[in-house]
Amino acid sequence: MKESLGTSGLILNEPLLWEKGKKGRRGFSLPRRDVEFSPLNEELAGEGPDFPDLSEVDVVRHYTRLSTWNFGVDTGMYPLGSCTMKYNPKTNERQAGLQGFAGAHPLLPAGLSQGTLKLMFELEQYLSEITGMDAVTLQPAAGAHGEFTGMLVIYAYHKSKGQRRSKIIVPDTAHGTNPASAMLCGYQSVPVKSNEQGILSPEAVADVMDEDTAGIMVTNPNTLGLFEENIKKIAEIVHAKGGLVYCDGANMNAVMGIVHMGEIGIDVLHLNLHKTFSTPHGGGGPGSGPVCVKKHLEPFLPVPRVVEENGKYLLSEDFPQSVGKLQAFYGNFGVMIKAYSYILSMGPGGLKKASQLAVLNANYIKEKLKGVFHLPYDRPCMHECVFSDEFQNADKVTTLDMVKRLMDYGYHPPTIYFPLVVHGSIMIEPTETESKEDIDLFIEALKAIADEAKKNPALLHNAPSRCKVRRLDETTAARKPCLAG
Amino acid sequence: MRYLPHTSEDITSMLAEVGVDDLDGLFPTIPEDCRYRDELNLPEPLTEWELNDRMGALSDSMAVSPEYKMFIGAGSYEHYIPASVSNLLGRSEFVTSYTPYQPEISQGTLQAIYEYQTLTARLLGMEVANASIYDGASALAEALLMALRITRKRKVAISSLIHPFYRRVVQTYLEPSGYEIVELPYLDDGRTDLSRLAGMDDLAAVAVQSPNFFGCIENLKEIGEMAHEKSALLVASFTEPLAYGLFKNPGSQGADIVCGEGQSLGIPQSFGGPVLGMFASNMKYVRSMPGRLVGKTTDLDGKRGFVLTLATREQHIRREKATSNICTNNSLCALAAAMYMASIGGTGMRELAKLNYDKSEYLKSELKKAGFKISFESPTFNEFVVEFSAGFEKTYERLLEKKIVAGLPLAPYYPELSSHYLLCVTETRTREDIDALVREVKS
Numbered sequence: 001m002k003e004s005l006g007t008s009g010l011i012l013n014e015p016l017l018w019e020k021g022k023k024g025r026r027g028f029s030l031p032r033r034d035v036e037f038s039p040l041n042e043e044l045a046g047e048g049p050d051f052p053d054l055s056e057v058d059v060v061r062h063y064t065r066l067s068t069w070n071f072g073v074d075t076g077m078y079p080l081g082s083c084t085m086k087y088n089p090k091t092n093e094r095q096a097g098l099q100g101f102a103g104a105h106p107l108l109p110a111g112l113s114q115g116t117l118k119l120m121f122e123l124e125q126y127l128s129e130i131t132g133m134d135a136v137t138l139q140p141a142a143g144a145h146g147e148f149t150g151m152l153v154i155y156a157y158h159k160s161k162g163q164r165r166s167k168i169i170v171p172d173t174a175h176g177t178n179p180a181s182a183m184l185c186g187y188q189s190v191p192v193k194s195n196e197q198g199i200l201s202p203e204a205v206a207d208v209m210d211e212d213t214a215g216i217m218v219t220n221p222n223t224l225g226l227f228e229e230n231i232k233k234i235a236e237i238v239h240a241k242g243g244l245v246y247c248d249g250a251n252m253n254a255v256m257g258i259v260h261m262g263e264i265g266i267d268v269l270h271l272n273l274h275k276t277f278s279t280p281h282g283g284g285g286p287g288s289g290p291v292c293v294k295k296h297l298e299p300f301l302p303v304p305r306v307v308e309e310n311g312k313y314l315l316s317e318d319f320p321q322s323v324g325k326l327q328a329f330y331g332n333f334g335v336m337i338k339a340y341s342y343i344l345s346m347g348p349g350g351l352k353k354a355s356q357l358a359v360l361n362a363n364y365i366k367e368k369l370k371g372v373f374h375l376p377y378d379r380p381c382m383h384e385c386v387f388s389d390e391f392q393n394a395d396k397v398t399t400l401d402m403v404k405r406l407m408d409y410g411y412h413p414p415t416i417y418f419p420l421v422v423h424g425s426i427m428i429e430p431t432e433t434e435s436k437e438d439i440d441l442f443i444e445a446l447k448a449i450a451d452e453a454k455k456n457p458a459l460l461h462n463a464p465s466r467c468k469v470r471r472l473d474e475t476t477a478a479r480k481p482c483l484a485g
Numbered sequence: 486m487r488y489l490p491h492t493s494e495d496i497t498s499m500l501a502e503v504g505v506d507d508l509d510g511l512f513p514t515i516p517e518d519c520r521y522r523d524e525l526n527l528p529e530p531l532t533e534w535e536l537n538d539r540m541g542a543l544s545d546s547m548a549v550s551p552e553y554k555m556f557i558g559a560g561s562y563e564h565y566i567p568a569s570v571s572n573l574l575g576r577s578e579f580v581t582s583y584t585p586y587q588p589e590i591s592q593g594t595l596q597a598i599y600e601y602q603t604l605t606a607r608l609l610g611m612e613v614a615n616a617s618i619y620d621g622a623s624a625l626a627e628a629l630l631m632a633l634r635i636t637r638k639r640k641v642a643i644s645s646l647i648h649p650f651y652r653r654v655v656q657t658y659l660e661p662s663g664y665e666i667v668e669l670p671y672l673d674d675g676r677t678d679l680s681r682l683a684g685m686d687d688l689a690a691v692a693v694q695s696p697n698f699f700g701c702i703e704n705l706k707e708i709g710e711m712a713h714e715k716s717a718l719l720v721a722s723f724t725e726p727l728a729y730g731l732f733k734n735p736g737s738q739g740a741d742i743v744c745g746e747g748q749s750l751g752i753p754q755s756f757g758g759p760v761l762g763m764f765a766s767n768m769k770y771v772r773s774m775p776g777r778l779v780g781k782t783t784d785l786d787g788k789r790g791f792v793l794t795l796a797t798r799e800q801h802i803r804r805e806k807a808t809s810n811i812c813t814n815n816s817l818c819a820l821a822a823a824m825y826m827a828s829i830g831g832t833g834m835r836e837l838a839k840l841n842y843d844k845s846e847y848l849k850s851e852l853k854k855a856g857f858k859i860s861f862e863s864p865t866f867n868e869f870v871v872e873f874s875a876g877f878e879k880t881y882e883r884l885l886e887k888k889i890v891a892g893l894p895l896a897p898y899y900p901e902l903s904s905h906y907l908l909c910v911t912e913t914r915t916r917e918d919i920d921a922l923v924r925e926v927k928s
Binding site for chain 2: 014016017018021023024025026027028029030031033034035036037038040041044045046048049050051052053054056059060062063064066067068069070071072073074075078080083085086087088089091093094095096098099100101102103104105106107108109112113114115116118119126129130132141142143144145147148152155175176177179180181182183184185186188189226227229231232255256257258259260263264272274278280281282283284285286287302323324325326327328329330331332333334335337341343344345346347348349350351352353354356357359360361363364367368379380382403404407412413418432433434435436462464467468469470471472473474476477478481482483484485
């Protein structure tokens with residue numbers, strides 16, 4: 001085996017912000033005072049916030065040191081399943097920082113905002129083309145916000161038909177956000193189990209679909225990394241009872257240019273620009289969760305919408321059946337810029353190639369590691385593959401132990417204990433931006449860990465040993481919460 | 486394509502390992518009638534340099550500062566952002582990481598968010614703040630849902646001086662569940678009229694914004710007392726957190742939930758997003774709060790460390806019983822705000838807030854001298870409403886040609902306020918800019 005990536009180096013300690021600094025220091029260049037002091041109503045005046053006073057150097061060192069305790073895609077492979085941690089191109093950051101975008105006020109007359117409106121209009125068109133859907137809103141701020149928007153659209157659609165349906169079908173493999181988003185619209189989730197192949201069977205859906213059910217929320221490809229092969233049949237069953245098909249498109253990275261969601265029975269779909277379209281995740285956002293719909297649902301999309309009139313772009317509120325507004329303004333425009341730049345950089349061939357290589361990388365890992373780890377569904381996978389810790393349980397080693405050890409080897413862990421249908425699941429999504437050499441090294445690391453599990457389980461139980469901290473006491477953190485200093 | 490590292494030899498050998506002949510062979514589980522066989526109809530790929538040109542042209546078509554002198558706020562404010570903040574925020578260890586589910590390898594984000602929560606709680610005068618919501622509007626909607634959960638009631642009262650867009654987002658969030666929203670009118674002094682509250686029962690929350698949409702400071706203490714008498718919660722919203730550098734914070738005035746927009750704290754305006762939903766409450770309600778929370782704990786050696794905590798409130802554990810569906814939030818924007826708050830410090834924030842106040846008071850007094858009427862008498866921060874003469878639209882257009890944005894016309898939002906404009910002055914406007922505006926509106 002080649003030399004492992006993980007090693008030890010000098011990491012610096014750094015106190016909390018308020019444990020440093022001195023009254024009177026400042027890290028900010030206060031603008032010149034060119035007006036007189038104005039009297040202030042003393043009754044309203046407060047004392048100002050109790051913040052530490054720090055110099056600019058204090059602040060720079062503080063965050064630089066903190067950053068070295070973090071692991072990002074730029075540090076190394078980040079095979080977090082369902083999260084699509086692909087490379088975040090640097091040029092996208094440059095574009096988002098252009099003053100015309102970063103400095104744009106959202107409430108100027110349209111004539112002064114043509115650049116941003118045009119970009120949004122074109123991005124909507126590109127996403128329509130990639131998904132095969134007819135219309136797009138860019139307003140939702142993240143995937144779950146997109147799901148909520150999609151549920152609102154479904155709710156509004158039924159309402160327009162004079163109906164108030166009370167249930168929605170959600171498979172057991174769904175992201176937790178799905179039932180939570182449905183609940184916000186007052187829908188009761190009706191669970192449906194995936195079959196022994198890890199996908200939904202039409203019969204299971206037919207059993208629960210009725211005329212009080214608003215529709216179904218399917219993740220396709222699903223969270224086991226499998227394509228829902230029966231999707232067309234399932235859509236027919238749902239449509240026959242007047243329901244709609246919602247697709248959680250978090251896993252769209254597997255099928256760009258390969259499946260047109262609009263042609264397989266999907267009525268509403270959300271995308272995650274921070275997954276499929278290369279925008280960075282920022283340690284927990286901001287994301288962007290556009291919602292794409294077929295023609296019959298377009299009247300219900302959030303307002304305002306960007307429209308084109310004689311070559312000029314405008315924001316229009318003239319959609320009386322719209323579900324309303326989801327954010328104060330138009331969505332996470334700064335994120336849209338990056339997705340737009342990505343699509344233009346990749347082109348149609350590049351996007352399709354990205355999906356093909358994402359699927360190639362996942363299948364390659366699956367083939368190389370089956371036998372080393374238990375593979376509950378031994379079928380061709382899409383962009384991610386799901387193993388379990390069944391083989392290692394014999395040595396009293398769990399998924400958690402193995403992935404903590406993986407940190408010592410220089411990798412971010414995969415997604416673990418999700419999906420819930422696989423006990424001790426390890427969900428690996430390499431993405432297309434990892435090279436064969438890097439994947440080979442990752443595979444070697446996992447094999448070495450499987451070997452350690454047999455020979456020296458204590459090493460795994462005590463992992464990680466090379467990070468800033470060792471395993472943390474999460475139980476006490478929850479029982480006696482300390483949420484501010 | 487420079488983001489795809491595979492050579493054709495790599496592809497061939499990997500395909501052989503998988504046991505298929507070509508890339509198309511990787512998709513046997515997708516039925517043929519689900520396959521898309523055409524080419525996507527998208528523009529051909531651009532080089533990095535072509536992309537720069539194209540994006541430069543779009544960016545150049547925008548009206549932005551410093552070329553334009555902006556006197557418009559209304560929920561999106563121009564403030565200076567130190568280079569140190571932008572620079573630190575660009576560190577890719579922060580930018581390219583995921584939500585910190587694996588704490589040992591994410592201590593940078595976790596400590597930074599813990600610090601953000603702390604500084605936010607201190608700024609707003611509350612005990613606990615979450616790791617962020619999408620924006621000020623969705624934060625208000627989440628706050629009202631939280632109040633409805635806590636009180637198990639069905640009705641909320643919201644001030645008509647809350648940002649009009651925030652009220653529309655609240656409407657979107659609350660409508661499908663059938664909750665009732667009652668709007669409180671406003672008084673001649675530019676503050677919320679509370680008289681309607683007296684006859685109301687079954688109230689979960691009273692929501693007001695301070696400074697409100699007209700820039701006026703509300704009497705939160707009085708509103709809180711009225712709300713509490715009715716066993717309702719006081720939800721305090723805001724669009725300009727810099728105000729709390731100078732004025733009393735909402736926590737000290739009895740607010741139960743404080744939520745608002747943090748864009749002013751080091752985040753670019755970016756056509757309205759991404760920005761920062763700040764959200765805070767007190768510990769007794771923490772288990773009803775939406776969103777991520779970072780907590781302090783120790784590792785096996787007793788060393789201080791940080792983890793995501795109280796996850797049993799959240800969707801990935803509780804599914805439909807969760808306090809919210811929020812997952813990805815606006816973490817990097819929270820980090821920007823923390824960096825900004827750390828840079829400016831308590832002393833600096835007070836001075837900057839006072840400077841903002843003094844500059845807007847200067848514009849107010851100059852406009853008064855020039856004979857214009859300041860519409861509402863209550864004290865304001867940064868923003869205020871002025872009544873120009875009928876037909877001011879033409880002057881507004883003329884000023885745009887001179888690259889001055891003379892505020893926001895209020896008529897589309899408050900039809901009774903035709904010829905009224907909401908003006909905003911921050912530290913980025915000089916006395917010269919202000920004098921030029923007054924000169925122009927007079928002529």
